[in-house]
Amino acid sequence: MISDKSLLLKTRQFLPGPTPIVSSNGFGTSVENIQYHRTENFYQVVTSCREKLARVxxxxxxxxxxxxxxxxxxxxAVVNLTSEGDEVLVVNAGKFGERWSLLCQSYNCNVHELPVAVGDGLNLELFEESIKSKPKLKACFIQAYETSTGLCLPVEKISSILKAHSQALFVVDGISALCAQDLKMDSWHIDCLIGGSQKGFGVPPGLSFIALSSVAMEQFSDRQCFYFDLKREFKGQKKGVTAWTPAITLLEVLDQSLSKIEEIGLNNLIEHHSLLAQSVKLALKELGFVPLNEELCSNTLTAVYPPDGIDAKKLIQHLREKxxxxxxxxxAGLSGKIVRxxxxxxxxxxDVLSGIAAVEFSLKDLGIDIRLGSGVGAFMQNLGKE
Amino acid sequence: MISDKSLLLKTRQFLPGPTPIVSSNGFGTSVENIQYHRTENFYQVVTSCREKLARVxxxxxxxxxxxxxxxxxxxxAVVNLTSEGDEVLVVNAGKFGERWSLLCQSYNCNVHELPVAVGDGLNLELFEESIKSKPKLKACFIQAYETSTGLCLPVEKISSILKAHSQALFVVDGISALCAQDLKMDSWHIDCLIGGSQKGFGVPPGLSFIALSSVAMEQFSDRQCFYFDLKREFKGQKKGVTAWTPAITLLEVLDQSLSKIEEIGLNNLIEHHSLLAQSVKLALKELGFVPLNEELCSNTLTAVYPPDGIDAKKLIQHLREKxxxxxxxxxAGLSGKIVRxxxxxxxxxxDVLSGIAAVEFSLKDLGIDIRLGSGVGAFMQNLGKE
Incomplete structure (x- = not known):
């Protein structure tokens, strides 16, 4: 008798959280359930994401x-891997390098900064000297891509210099590089690699990722921390259990996105971004833009000075409005001077082709005498070459 | 000539983040843009959410x-409002009270705990004594609702006792109470009130909320912090600018949800939850369940011991599977013993009526002799009374 009633049933949750969300139909007309995070089903989502992230x-x-x-x-990374007074080296090539410094300073590390000027690359000899002169160095912090300038740092080379002279942990912010750039954590001896959902993973913002090498896992500091206590997270996430309520809906999108990335193939995806970046740079140069850095460009962002006679801010506004x-x-210092x-x-x-076409129209609108189609042409010719 | 081209244009973003997300149609067939968080449009979303949150x-x-x-x-709250060695009092009525203690301990506060046993309420005389005996108390931490037991703590009374005898800051975790319970931050002299998106707000998890009184705003500690640096957030969010990339899509849902709450009316929503809670308790009692606490029940969760002869774990499993x-x-200690x-x-x-019907069917399936419809009847009669 009762068994019939199990037909066609909708799932109904009466949980302390997550709770049904507001539906677009309004209150009371329908209920949208969010998957409960304390279930085997969701543990599998977490585990599946972690396994696929490891491959990226x-x-x-x-x-x-x-x-x-x-x-x-x-x-x-800073709170779990350093202690008060630790000597650390930060390669500061812009706003995100500066963030490492601010973070390490706010946690009372003894911060040495190696600045990289806009347009320059990291001076590897200076870097080597700096490492050699700091026998007690605890950790070295860099960005794979410095998003404020589009600079690509030579992670593998930096690592081999660091590891040749130091026991320091190598911490890499790969937030804007992962999925678009080879970052071989294990074979390049990266001790801590960081990512974010809203960059190469194509997921809305709200999730971040952090992987630690076995060397780093043995060097947890005794600092006070709670929400960012990685020891606790490792213990739970081994079974798919996050310490705190996670952004469930974003994890579901991440799981899909990572599957899509596997379907595409990581190497193909990196190649796609690399070719796009190269083609964008050629197109923008054709239109009179000047890259901040000619050689060391990231695969995910092309930063350029506008052609003579064009104000960067005005161009960005025109592109947006028209x-x-x-x-x-x-x-910061590049405000109003460049386009990213x-x-x-x-x-x-x-998508990118449309963007370049709009740049061409805008330059023309703003009084620059270009042959329409020349940027798009350069872009297409680079893509089409054998 | 060129002006025609601005017709029917789709928005295309080429930002360093947020990036287009993976669409359900798969890679390359369409692009879904996420609103950029460094725009006037999005600053207005943040500002609108903050204004509506303040009203809740x-x-x-x-x-x-x-x-x-x-x-x-x-x-x-702990990191911004306390300093090392500060004396704090935690009312610990369960798993979430315990979390305040663990947090304060991990930040080296001098933690006094006032435990509340399962089934009991807070002993207000003991609380008063405890406050009186601690002239240097820096802060008192409580939950409005202790979600592990469904206990409702008398926030207003607790505040008036605390404020009568102490300068201590009053910090209230309202995560599972906001939207379903009056929490008059200003008139009850709450110094810090905390909420979460995935509870009464009906938004997916990933966002939390924190409000500080003017008294608390003058007592920021000098502790090291970065991601949770509230001083920095206040400075930016005044203009709608979050310090770090926020969970943009969740903020958009929050904005809609808060508008829906205003449309319903906060008092009506609280009344709705209060009536639901009362009716659920009556229905479950009719079916032989015993509330953990007869009087001090939250409006958002009813915690009960199962009827004699029913195993809580088995009932939960049966409800889910069938x-x-x-x-x-x-x-923790209540594992396997109760249903929440x-x-x-x-x-x-x-929604709730369906849940109660399923509980009735399940009890019958598990061999309990009940008259089907008696729980649902009690629920409906309480809702239908004048």
Whole structure:
């Protein structure tokens, strides 16, 4: 008798959280359930994400997933791996390098900074000297890509210099590089690698990722921490259990996105971004833009000075208002001086082509005498070459 | 000539983040843009959310929005408002009270705990004595609702006792109470009130909220912190600018949800939850369940011991497997002993009615001789009374 009633039943949750969310139909007309995070089903989502993340990070270690922006994972690295007074070296090539310094300072590390000027690359000889002169160095912090300038740092080379002369932990912010750039965590001896959902993974913001090498796992500090306590997270996430309520819906999107990345193939995806970046740079140069750095460009963002006679801020505003093409400008000292044209996440060739066409129209609108189609042509010719 | 081209244009973003997300149609066939968080449009979303949150929290102060679980906001309270060695009092009525203690301990506060046993309420005389005996008390931490037992703590009374004898800050975890319970932050002299997106707000998990009184705003500690640095957040969020990339999509849902709450009316929503809770308790008692606490029940969760002869774990499993009705069990010492039947978020009367019907069917399946419809009847009669 009663068994009939199990037919066609909808799932109904009466949990202390997550609770049904507001549906677009309004209150009371329908209920949308969010998967409960304390179930085998969801533990499998976490585990599946961690396994696939490990493959993107090219490591045998198991990355952790944190509900925070990428800065949260950066703080987790500093708080879990350093102690008060530790000597640390920060390669500061811009706003995100500066963030490492601010973080390490706020946790009372003894911070040495190696600045990299806009347009320059890291001076590897200076870096080597700096490492050699600090026998007690606890950790070295860098970005794989410095997003404020589009600079690509030579992670593998930096690692081999560091590891040749020091026991220091090598901590890499790969937030804007992962999925678009080889970052071989294990074979390059990266001790801590950090990512964020809203970059190459094509997932909304709200999740960050952090993987630790076995060397780093043996060097947890005794610092006070709670939300970012990685020891606790490792213990739970081994079974798919996050310490705190995670951003469940974002994890579900992440799981899908990582499957899509596996379907595409990591190497193909990196190649896609690399070719896009190269083609964008050629197109923008054709139109009179000047890259901040000619050689050391990231695969995910092309930062350029505008052609003579064009104001960067005005161009960005024009692109947005007239063509609904939204680019970022410069930050801090580069504010108003540059255009940052990004192409990371699930961006395809035609998306970028449309953006370049809009740049061409805008230059023309603003009085620059260009032959329409020349930027798009350069872009297409580079893509089409054998 | 060129102006035609601005017709019918789709928005295309080429930002360093957020990036286009993976669409359900797969890679390359369409691009879904996420609103950029460094725009006037998004600053307005943040500002609108903060203004509406302030009305739910019944305060003139401006709550902050953090991308983290509720525990992140709890940590923010401890790290921003206490210093090492500070004397603090924690009312510990269960798993979430314990979390305050663990947090304060991990930040080296001098923690005094006032335990509340399962089934009891807070002994207000003991509380008063405890406050009187601690002239240097820095802060008192409580839950409005202790979600592990469904206990409702008398926040207003606790506050008036505390404020009569002490300068201590009054910190209230309202995570599972807000939207379902009056929490008059200003008139009850709450110094710090905390909420979470995935509870009464009916938004997926990933956002937490924290409001500070003007008294608390003058007592920021000098502790090291970064991601949870509330001073920095206040400075930026005044203009709608979060310090770090926020969970943009969740903020958009929050904005909608808060508008829906205003449309319903906060008092009506609280009344709705109160009536639901009362009716659920009557229905479950009719079916032989015994509430953990007869009088001091939260409006969002009803915690009960099962009828004689019924194993709580087995009942929860049966409800899930046969009727797809998902309830939570007990935590820690209550594991396997109780059923927690929650009704918070955008839950309507018929949702809860279905849950009670499934409980009745399950009891019958498990061999308990009840008259089918008696629980649902009690529920409906309480709702239908004048």
């Amino acid at each position: 990070m090219q490591t045998k270690s198991q990355p952790l997933i944190i509900t925070s922006s990428g800065t949260g994972a950066m703080e987790a 063509y609904k093409v939204i680019c970022a400008g410069g930050q 044209f990004s192409h990371l996440g699930f961006v395809d060739t035609m | 929290m019944q305060t003139k102060s401006q709550p902050l929005i953090i991308t983290s679980s509720g525990t992140g906001a709890m940590e923010a 009727y797809k009705v998902i309830c939570a069990g007990g935590q 039947f929650s009704h918070l978020g955008f839950v309507d009367t018929m």
